[in-house]
Amino acid sequence: MFSPLDDPNITHWFERLDTAWKRMPAEEQTRQREEVQQHLEALVAAHEELGSSPEEAWSLALVQFGNPTKIGRKLHQEWRQGRVGFRAEMAAIFFGLEIQALMWFVGIGLPMLGFPILADVLFCLGTTQLILYVMIGRRYPRQAIKAALYLDILHSTWLLGTYHTNISSASVLSFFFVVGLHVMFAYFASVTRRGWYKPTLNDFKLTLPKRRQVSR
């Protein structure tokens, strides 16, 4: 009885695919391989319905699917382009440090305006934000950068609202320091994709990553 796992042509085809995308993470390879296998099995079933033997059906399906080396390489390229990786992590860390600085400056200013509890909350947020953004940025860099953009705007507004009544040389210096941090963060965020990143209106739409449902 024909078994695709015993056919050297089929195993060689899959080996070529695995070789082409070997630098992708194992999890991504597994997901992609599963998708490819399901597609091939559907093609095989269609050819068998038309009267081909299992061996012929697999042979036709593999030809119909295409060159595994080319397909594997293209999938790897697409994965690389989608992977923001190191720069996003740097952006997330950088942003986390920036938010901490903002929280400290705002936290110093707010008690003077009479909002000590809010100042305490912001101190706590600032401390945890670094951790949150490193964790989020690693797995969901687009979402992390979007959230960073929103919070940048929000905290800049709070900062200006705090310091406009409490202008001093220290607050002016700290304001420009924070502005400098904003600019550097924007630089990191802009180079996380190929070429310069041009924000669009879609970047400001907050979409949470969907939970993957897998059950067998």
Place this chain on the structure above:
Amino acid sequence: MTNDQELKKGSTPILILAVLEGSPRHGYAIAREIERQCADALKVGEGALYPALRALEREGMVESAWETQPTGPARRIYTLTDAGHAKLAASLRSWQRFSSAVNAVLGETDLGGTPHVQPT
């Protein structure tokens, strides 16, 4: 690359978006639907669909999720996003303008490929 191959490569993403506008589908179903709607005139390389789908997903035009099926293992289903709908509409308008312009020029060309030039 032949002219046909170049045209197919460029139009694969838009064909995928057009098919997904109808309903969410998995990769194999997308390929079959393209074949059915084109009456087999455009056979998109089956494997080439997946890099195109990854690119569309990366650009936010499409999103995917593994969904359990009534029979068999979970399958990855692709759905058009709002951005994908907008992109499809814009691409259709561009295609209509482009094809009208090309048809207008080709309509002026005889079978030998020589454009009719009005004498000055």
